[in-house]
Amino acid sequence: MRHLLSSRGHRARLAAALLGLALAPAATMAQTLTVGLATPVNSADPHFSNTTSNFALTHHIFDTLVDRDTQARLTPALAESWTAVEDTIWEFRLRPNVTWHDGQPLTGDDIAFTISRVPNVQGSPGGFGGAVRAITRVEVVDARTVRFHTARPSPLLPNDLASVQIISRHVGTDANPPDYNSGRAAIGTGPYRFVSYRPGEGAVFERNDAWWGPAQPWSRVNFRFMANDGSRSAAVLAGDVDVIDQVPSADLPRLRRDPRLTISEITGVRLIYLQPDFSRQGGDVPGVTDNNGQRLASNPFQDVRVRRALSIAIDRRALAERVMQGTAVPTGQWLPEGSFSYNPEVGVPAFDPTEARRLLAEAGFPQGFRLTLSTPNDRYPGDAATAQAVAQFWTRVGVRTEIESLPWATYLSRGPRQDFGFRLGGWGSSTGEASYLLRNVVGTFNRERGWGSPNFSRYSNPQLDALTERAVTTIDDAQREALLRQAVKVETDDLGIVPLFLLRNAWAVRRGLQYEARADEQTLATAVRRAP
Template sequence: MKFSATIKALGLTAAVALAPMTASGAQAAGTLTTAVAIDPGSWDPIDTFLVDWSSAANNIFDGLTARGADMKLKPGLATSWEFLDNNSRIRFKLRQNVKFHNGEPFNAEAVKFTFDRLLGEEGRKGPQQSNYNSIDHVEVVDDSTVDFVMKQPDPVLLTKLAGYGGMIVPPKYIQEKGDAYFNMNPVGTGPFKFAEYTPKVSLTLEAFPEHWGGAPKLDKVVTRFISEANTQVAELQAGRIDVATLIPFGLAPTVEKSPNLSLISITGPTVVALRLNTKEGITKDVNVRKALIMGIDRDAIIKAVLLGHAKPIASFQSDLSFGYDPSMKPLPFDLAKAKQMLQQAKVPAGAPVRIDFRGNDATFREVAQAAAGFLQALGLKPSLQPHEPPVLLNDIIPNGKTGEAWHNAWGGWTFDYDNTAYLMYHSGEKWNPYDNDPKLNALLEKQRTMYDVKEREKVLQEIARYVADQALEIPLYNQNTLYGVNKRVKNFDAPSDRRFRFTETTVE
């Protein structure tokens, strides 16, 4: 099957009708309206891992550390930190004269309460506790100083403290109102405070002028929950939202050509691969796995399906990731060589290759169809098996029920290869149903004990090279983060991880 025929079969030339831009839907000055796909259902930092939570709640809460769109770690509610007692204790000096939105003071007791809660019974109900299990407990030294007493080293902890579960919450407010009330009526120390929440519809935040970093320039931020990408684009064109976070690749040119809109396409954290079954079938053979990699033209897929809004990868991480090795290059597309390798491995003509994937991912369905075309050109018999995401993610993959290949898309807001590699490749992990490699396990465990940045980076790069040599996956691409933005929005600092911070943003 020729690739051009495959692409034609995908229907990439289909046009989508969109609503025209109208002035009638414009927002009032001083109000910025964004759209995200999912309503998290709770605004408590320990209740979620969803990026769409952080797109809004990153404006409500602060962490001890902070990380902006420039990816650099900087002081947040802690002004400084130091490692003591052979790195078994981390001492944080806290910012003074900071208030929560309800007037409650931020201090060492608030930090201790936050982490006692996160590491205790309430935190056990949510998905964030496991990210912080390296912490044994938090000790109050004085009103503006706390010590994190560590069970084990955690070289990624300072980054984790800049988001999600580590965000600082108000003790008195939660104790008086209860967890259920806090879920729906959040209070933090961030630049915007909670105003109104209508589940499945929208969240409205108002400026908090007393924020320690200075008053935000906007009056309000409204986050609307719109799950359909085409609807987000139509609302953007109609002027009813200012920032859209779901831009289908096929509609990127439409947004780009709209006179009142800008398309922002930047390197993001999301990488996409076809993981391979190393235990059964033809993919048990490492040389067959390498042949499959060389038999799929990833550059052609990026160009035709993703319209160039991605880049090829050699390992399962973006070039923004700590641990990325710029010297690594993807195996080249070489159909003739791949066929030869399959013959040498005595793979019979028409051998089956089943690809399991998330059935709701329209873009990846096109990618999978294109990949299947290449596998068919290798003389194999590919088949595509869509699944409901919960079934694929909670049953098919962790229980080792996949075919020869399966769809794996992974983000990782920490931009640290550990948070991908350990979960993907260490034996016993949910996302690694087939491998138990002592050498790889040892490397993964070794880097988790290291605070020396340069030495740890070397080990992470060694892990990436080893995984590539074992061909545990077909690395496909690093997907760009796309935004559609109304041109009336100014000083919008587009973050790769969609964790917005609107302190300096304005609208005209």
């Protein structure tokens, strides 16, 4: 009897052991999250490129002093508190016992080093210099207390610093983008540690169990860059990835119906807009000619009547409903209704092709002209399709338009060289207020001041700059909002950009998971949880 029991016990233990071996890989797999990203990331350097995709990826490794929640509201991060001790001095108190991935402690000196490095990144096509330009001096009071001195009141400084990821002096000194891409300098304080980064392919991170924040369920995160819409949708349907962002509008109805998936959505702060070249006074604008292919005498886009004509020649509601299939909201400004500094007096421009032709004739182009509209084809949902539709609207009013469709990496490298006569772009106002776009996209380009870095078309309006400057130095919230609303009206009247629509952000996640949708459209492993 003892032998029989022993034999049975042995078989039971053996069966349990074999079952354990069989389940071990599944358990390991269950802790690995695979994410399909629509937009390739061009660097693992957290200060290299001011794009949402770059910022979101590196934010897994590097923390900010101040974070933003899903609605773009400020929350504590490395700084547990901040206060304006004077009109021109902000004091930040650092969270205790935070360490870098190599075990060294975070100190105020690392903050000072980061601020000095942000505007001076080797080869940056457009970084985060504008976020720190207000700072004239960083005072390290002690290891956990830092004071930022500014030349004038800077009520938005905490908001700006939410865009600056903190790096260490001991690793970051003399480090350049290649050092971050290789992982040598990619040592942060964030929830994940760097494993690998492969340009054009993806990145792999592992959980940092010493992170100061909440425990993360994923031991490993694989990010795959999947610019092709169809491939991304197919991958999540096949279970090859657990999450995809920028769900293609054409696939969204089908994915909604699939019982293997859930869709997470929110109206975002990403504006899709058009911007003409303002950098040239003469007629040598790239891709712009008369109807016979000859150079024009002058830059037609310097005339606001031409800009207004092209704006009202576009049926924004048709773009949102047909091209974007309901995944966009037509707009004449750059923030959703209800946001701080949204101007209710600025509506959606009326579609009026007859008036557009009249304005073109009044501006000296009764027969129109020819232009090339440049667009990325793998950066924003429906980017190339939107450009094609706009080209048709413009051609109907006499401006014969061709499309130049480019991969995002090529598009981004050419933009700072003013290579485009007219371009389609996108901007996410992650601060949740109007000045972020005013300073960056339509603010006069000024490297010293830190304005206009992504203003590739070199629009300049001194009146608008002055109004924006007044707003961002006004402490009183109500007064600042009134000034920003006024600036929104000035900009939309002058059309330094031509707003089209705001995107509705959508993620598709495998059944059993949930994604906390974000207005800033960041795709974060920290926002993915197992469904209850």
